[in-house]
Amino acid sequence: MDQGCGGSEDKAKDRPFKHGRDFLNTANSPPPGSVDFDIHGVVRIRLIDPAQDDLDAVSNLFGCPSKETLGAPDIAVRFVENLPVRGIRFLGSEQHGFTDEGFFLLQEGTRQVKAQIPFDQIGGRCEIVCKSHHGSLPLLLPIVSLTALKRDCVPVHASAVVYNGVGILMAGWAQCGKTAALLRFASKGAEFVGEECVLLNGNTQRMHGLVRPFELSYRHVVSLPHVRGSVSLVNRCAFRGIDVLHGLQKMILGKKHRSSLLSQSLRRVSAAIEDRPRPAIAPSVIFGDRIRSAGAPADKIFLFVSHEDNRIDVRPIAAFEMARRLTFLVQHELTPLLRHYGAYRFAFPSQRNDLIENAAEYSLAILARAVDGKETCLVRLPYPHVFPELFNTIQPYCQPATAASAEPMQSLP
Numbered sequence: 001m002d003q004g005c006g007g008s009e010d011k012a013k014d015r016p017f018k019h020g021r022d023f024l025n026t027a028n029s030p031p032p033g034s035v036d037f038d039i040h041g042v043v044r045i046r047l048i049d050p051a052q053d054d055l056d057a058v059s060n061l062f063g064c065p066s067k068e069t070l071g072a073p074d075i076a077v078r079f080v081e082n083l084p085v086r087g088i089r090f091l092g093s094e095q096h097g098f099t100d101e102g103f104f105l106l107q108e109g110t111r112q113v114k115a116q117i118p119f120d121q122i123g124g125r126c127e128i129v130c131k132s133h134h135g136s137l138p139l140l141l142p143i144v145s146l147t148a149l150k151r152d153c154v155p156v157h158a159s160a161v162v163y164n165g166v167g168i169l170m171a172g173w174a175q176c177g178k179t180a181a182l183l184r185f186a187s188k189g190a191e192f193v194g195e196e197c198v199l200l201n202g203n204t205q206r207m208h209g210l211v212r213p214f215e216l217s218y219r220h221v222v223s224l225p226h227v228r229g230s231v232s233l234v235n236r237c238a239f240r241g242i243d244v245l246h247g248l249q250k251m252i253l254g255k256k257h258r259s260s261l262l263s264q265s266l267r268r269v270s271a272a273i274e275d276r277p278r279p280a281i282a283p284s285v286i287f288g289d290r291i292r293s294a295g296a297p298a299d300k301i302f303l304f305v306s307h308e309d310n311r312i313d314v315r316p317i318a319a320f321e322m323a324r325r326l327t328f329l330v331q332h333e334l335t336p337l338l339r340h341y342g343a344y345r346f347a348f349p350s351q352r353n354d355l356i357e358n359a360a361e362y363s364l365a366i367l368a369r370a371v372d373g374k375e376t377c378l379v380r381l382p383y384p385h386v387f388p389e390l391f392n393t394i395q396p397y398c399q400p401a402t403a404a405s406a407e408p409m410q411s412l413p
Contacts, residue, residue: 022167022317030069038066040208042151047072051152052081060280063212073145074125077140079132083113087098091343098340098347105138105340115137119344123355125152142337144271145330146355149362152202154370156326157333160193160207161185163398167296169198169207170379171302171326177381177390179214183286184391193286193296200298203354205374208295213280213391227377258365300398301376306383312393322368322376330363375401 030036030046035055036047039062047058058077059065085104088097094111096105103112116129117140124365130137143168145155158171159182170178170184182195194209218248283291303317303325331338355362377397379392 008155009241011224027220036066036068036070037062038068038070039144039148039210040199040269042153042208043075043147044070044073045140046070046076048076048078049132050077050079053133053135054130054137057136058140060212061137062144063210072125075128075140076126077128077130077137078150079130081132083116083129083131085113088113091346096340096343096347101346103344104291115338117143117344119341119356120348120351120353122146124354139328139337139340142334145334146337146359148199149355149359149366153199153208154196154202154326154330154363154366155199157196157329158198159195160198160209160298162187162188162193162292163190164295164400166398167193167207167299168302168398169200169300169305170302171198171329173306173329173332175383176304176306177379177383178304179216181390181394183216184388185223186286186290188391189290190287191290191292191296192283193292195283199295200367200370202369205298205370206371207298209292211283211291211293213282215280218256231326238369251334298370298374299401301371301374302394302397303377303380304379307380309380310382312382312389314394314397316379317376317378319374319376322371323364326367326371327360327364330367331360334359334396340383 002285031048033049035047035050037047037058039045045062047055050058055065083104085097085099085352087099088104089099090097090111095106095108097106097111102116104120105115105117106112107114112131112295113135114131117139118126118128121127122143126143126147128137128140128143132393148155156169156171157174157178158169159178160167162168163184163185168190170181172178179195182192186192192209192211193207195214197209197210301322302314303322307313316338338356340354344351375397377394379394
């Protein structure tokens, strides 16, 4: 069925809730009202009976649904109006509950079940039952990440572009400058590969991104003139208000006898506005038709780290050192799932998932192959970032590899 980025409103609202393995029998052939997502042929997801807001939530994670019906999915998510569970036992935080049949995530403070997660199945064919109209799917992204590990792909928190024919991956912690660099590359004619989540393939050494909306911050908009036109008038007005507040702060802080109470109030108001929901922009708005939906080779790999110095420093690091650091970055992204998995093991101590418990080892082995022989660099930069200087500093490292530069890099002392 052709739904574009929309969804079916025709739901089987009164269909009875099924536990775990019973749902497996419905996952092979797509039932009416199902929507499929294909993550670059690596992970296949099927939503069954999603409401429009459920479908929108998944589209915000993975882009538009597949136009073709897929075969048996790796992850099937069935949406139901209610998840009545009898004889449930609760864990201390009231975020988790379990019965002899399954493990459940609860809405905090209500003890109402919002999803059944079969942690023992993650990595293989996995069936999730989720309450409709929740606005988000608990743990879906890390479940997809773990499933990708079984296919020799590691999802990395990164931005990726192709610049002058060179595939560039920029990884790092949140708010480390990845999106800023991506936007600057866009202004120089680069092609979009991915933002926030980029799959690195250990066998092919290629990278694949998700063509989905990404968020722009206040600093992106005010520091990059070519981005401003992509933001709605409402958001531009809000950002203009932040500029005014920052100006008032500078005036007050510049006076010898300033009012600390007034200054603190302005800081609080400014921070509150900056923390408002960021505008989400489709990649095509920034990059036009320069989108590499089929992925690209990962030729140059940068790891961004903020520091207190005002200088931007770029230096090569060994490929294996890059793989180790990226492994810890992957583990950090899996933290929410690992926390719930600990509760699952408490409830079912004999139900061990080898993939979850050894995710770091799986990730390191794949990443070591993915970056082997590549040019890998550590970028240390100030925060807040100076956008033009960031691009100007790393651009010389983004040239096509020569025979000399393709040699393995040594670790720093």
